[in-house]
Amino acid sequence: MVEVRLDGWLRQFGPRGRERVEADSVAAVIDALEARYPRLRFKLRDETGTLRRYVRVFVDGADVSATTGTRTALDGVRTIDILHSIAGG
Amino acid sequence: MKRDSRLRVLLGTRKGTYVVEGNRRRRSWQVGPVAHVGSEVYHVVADPRHPGDLYAAVNSSFWGPMLQRSRNWGKTWKEIATPLTPARKDREPAFDDREAAKRPLLNLWHVEPGLASDPSTLFLGADPHLLFRSPDLGASWEPIDAINRHPARDQWSPGAGGACLHTILIDPRDARRMYIGLSAVGTFRTEDGGRSWTPTNRGVLAPFLPDKHPETGQCVHHVAADAADPDTFYRQDHAGMYVSHDRMESWKRIGRPLGDDFGFCVASPPSAPGRAYFVRLDGMARVTGEGHFQVYEWNDRTRSWRRLVRAGAFPGHFGVHREGIATDRLDPAGIYVGTTTGQLFISPDAGRSWQLVPYTFPGIHSVSVADPTSG
Numbered sequence: 001m002v003e004v005r006l007d008g009w010l011r012q013f014g015p016r017g018r019e020r021v022e023a024d025s026v027a028a029v030i031d032a033l034e035a036r037y038p039r040l041r042f043k044l045r046d047e048t049g050t051l052r053r054y055v056r057v058f059v060d061g062a063d064v065s066a067t068t069g070t071r072t073a074l075d076g077v078r079t080i081d082i083l084h085s086i087a088g089g
Numbered sequence: 090m091k092r093d094s095r096l097r098v099l100l101g102t103r104k105g106t107y108v109v110e111g112n113r114r115r116r117s118w119q120v121g122p123v124a125h126v127g128s129e130v131y132h133v134v135a136d137p138r139h140p141g142d143l144y145a146a147v148n149s150s151f152w153g154p155m156l157q158r159s160r161n162w163g164k165t166w167k168e169i170a171t172p173l174t175p176a177r178k179d180r181e182p183a184f185d186d187r188e189a190a191k192r193p194l195l196n197l198w199h200v201e202p203g204l205a206s207d208p209s210t211l212f213l214g215a216d217p218h219l220l221f222r223s224p225d226l227g228a229s230w231e232p233i234d235a236i237n238r239h240p241a242r243d244q245w246s247p248g249a250g251g252a253c254l255h256t257i258l259i260d261p262r263d264a265r266r267m268y269i270g271l272s273a274v275g276t277f278r279t280e281d282g283g284r285s286w287t288p289t290n291r292g293v294l295a296p297f298l299p300d301k302h303p304e305t306g307q308c309v310h311h312v313a314a315d316a317a318d319p320d321t322f323y324r325q326d327h328a329g330m331y332v333s334h335d336r337m338e339s340w341k342r343i344g345r346p347l348g349d350d351f352g353f354c355v356a357s358p359p360s361a362p363g364r365a366y367f368v369r370l371d372g373m374a375r376v377t378g379e380g381h382f383q384v385y386e387w388n389d390r391t392r393s394w395r396r397l398v399r400a401g402a403f404p405g406h407f408g409v410h411r412e413g414i415a416t417d418r419l420d421p422a423g424i425y426v427g428t429t430t431g432q433l434f435i436s437p438d439a440g441r442s443w444q445l446v447p448y449t450f451p452g453i454h455s456v457s458v459a460d461p462t463s464g
Contacts, residue, residue, distance in 0.1 A: 042171070046153060
């Protein structure tokens, strides 16, 4: 079981901030969240499965957004943070 | 409840949706509901078939494109279905779909309600060069494959604003006849409800291509239909201002007397057939080159131009985007112009007088009008 901590901005799409999810990859975590909160679909990933530009995923504190991304395996992982990056103007 | 004597100006801006409320006199204005704060909103439009219904093309840099609807003149909004890439008719991710993988939906550009005789139909134009139809007011979307899978689309190029499908016009006499505008591809017409499309760019210059008069490749910025003559259209192209009197079979350039006839927007009001309003911009700077706000009126009957704003009345260099001008349905026509620096200029009398709404909005992408439904 992985604890997923969600950015406050994501609350507009459903999740309250922390979720516990049974999953073996980041993609499976997002699948599970989307199943619980349908309005979250396509907010973190576009329809090709690619993480959106300003979404950052940290696995036990390590940013995997630009490396293994949603394919990241979660063996032994305890926490995932899903944040939006500081951007805009 | 939804019948209302107020006239509303709907603004899509760089930072949200604004509803500006006035009345038939069009002399005083109040900024009403604000929504989608922080998101780019490329287009907001009222559905005249269902008073109170508004649609907003919201493009969040964080969460992607979202189509939103209000059923109470903008007081509250709700996300409705957003179509996906051409291959998809449902909302299931298609991670193994090679077509989809090449082209995720980027931005929503234009929402067009169907005719009054077709009260549940909506059309949506999007980037990259996508056209969708909804048969149920946005509960679901069908791709128009003759455009979305057009055999030549691999040769279609984006304009500076992206591969946007930004103009959708429906012939009021026959909904099977429609016209679309794509950057930087040009205009097309269908006579069969979207099953086939014919390029309609004859006479429009493409100075940025080796072939200056290609079948497609022109960078159309916006097109407006003449309310009294559905076969007449006014076109602001990258390469000038044009008119067509034959369902876009051919175009004649009308902007040459103005010198630099660059611009992005054009509108034609129902109460003034044969008139079209353009905001001429400096082709390099992309702002009003005269050093003040100005709107040009084309009179298609006398084939002449007229400046509508007293020189120097509103000094500055103003940009106006492709959806940045609108007219209402009243007589005399109201003209509404939103600028990229957040000014909203309004004429309540077909251009004889102008006022600047005393409010600075975020940069304005789109302006449209919800006319009074009573009173």
